[in-house]
Amino acid sequence: MAYRRGVLTAVIFDVDGTLAETERDGHRPAFNRAFAAHGLPFEWDVDCYGELLAVTGGRRRIEGYLNAQGHAEAAALAAAVHRTKTEYFVEWVHSGPMQARPGVQDLVAELRERGVPVAVATTGGRAWVEPLLARLFDAGTFDVVVTGDEVERLKPAPDAYRLALELLGTSTAGVLAVEDSPPGLSAARAAGLACVVVVNTYTRDGAFPGAVAVLDGFTELDVDRCAELVAG
Ligand code: XBP
Ligand code: MG
Helix, strand or coil, X not given: CCCCCCCCCEEEECCEXXXXXXXXXXXXXXXXXXXXXXXXXXCCCHHHHHHHCCCCCHHHHHHHHHHHCCCCCHHHHHHHHHHHXXXXXXXXXXXXXXXXXXXXXXXXXXXXXXXXXXXXECCCCHHHHHHHHHHHCCCCCCCEEECHHHCCCCCCCCHHHHHHHHHHCCCCCCEEEEECCHHHHHHHHHCCCEEEEECCCCCCCCCCCCCCEEECCHHHCCHHHHHHHHHC
């Protein structure tokens, strides 16, 4: 059954931690391999990386860490290490054991079947976002894909969500954002969107003020629930 127009206008998904569990076993090892490739004696373990996720954007995450270590030329080095990290992460996206979070592919498929536009708003780079979406979803699934490459300010700034709304050609009315983390929720809220948080292992204990709901998994979310949540 097609969805009643005007109730649920669109759903915008975050990628890392939302569409897929990419951080602990994907991005984190890619950062560590890149440090080694650049001769840097750093290794981010699972707990330390969880704390570093408060800084969005891989290049900024590296730069902040290098600064904290008292490294000179942190900005230039961070940019170089991040380029290497992206190459390793793209490899993992193509051949690693990456999977969509349970239930999210069904939700996206149901949204499309019922005529609700779906979009992506991430702070990650397009070099790996496109292959990741291609691996997990049919071509053309997402009406709009906004990455960190297209915006000036990363989450928690609202830029990625604002650009996604502009490209969808819609106001905030009836649009639901789906996030996994505090910076993602802040970004969606700052753009004026209703936001549901689906927590994961890294974000389970986070505080999510202003979320319309905080869920443990996508099995708790279908199109009707999305419409209820966006209606308030
Ligand atoms: C994700 C990020 C990204 C990834 C790494 O946040 O902050 O930086 O950790 O990807 P969100 P890049 O899920 O809120 O978009 O190295 O491409 O930045
Ligand atoms: Mg996320």
